[in-house]
Amino acid sequence: MRIKNWLITALLLVSPSLYAHTGGHIDHSLISGLLHPLTGIDHLLVLMAVGLIAVKQGGKALFAFPAVFLALMAVGALINAYGIQIPFVESFIALSLVAFGLLVSINQKQRAKIFFLGVSFFAVFHGYAHAAEIPADVGAVQYFSALMLMSLAICVGGCVIGLMTGKRMNYLFSLMCLSSGLYYLAAG
DSSP, X not given: OHHHHHHHHXXXXXXXXXXXXXXXXXXXXXXXXXXXXXXXXXXXXXXXXXXXXXXXXXXXXHHHHHHHHHHHHHXXXXXXXXXXXXXXXXXXXXXXXXXXXXXXXXXXXXXXXXXXXXXXXXXXXXXXXXXXXXXXXXXXXXXXXXHHHHHHHHHHHHHHHHHHHTHHHHHHHHHHHHHHHHHHHHHO
């Protein structure tokens, strides 16, 4: 089992860029949108955490948690599209890693539900940042649609990992989120 944990950790860390908001992009709208969530450990960890949290809650949460998170990401993108400025977006994204790391480690369903509702607003910042990263030379609608599709796929991947590994993965994953979030906060 330890090999699986290290393999999952290694796969997450081989992301071409440790932080997805670097400005680089591919010229094709759909491909660029599909690849963007895969180009940063921050995206992967948060989206996978949504899936893990959904599995911990079970039942309707398996569908509701990813749906709410993705819907609020779309709200954040619309805020950006309307030109409304949100300060400290990257800091809030780093804080979201810490928050979701803590949330993944919580074992009580009731507290996790309340905490998830409180932390869900971080999805707005992720959506805002995604919209800010849309390259000028691609179709924004196609790019963002592909980005949302890949984000959903990563959330589903988190659900699958949660169903397959149970509690074993939660502690390792929580540590990865917490350490990444604290690193990003310290890096400023």
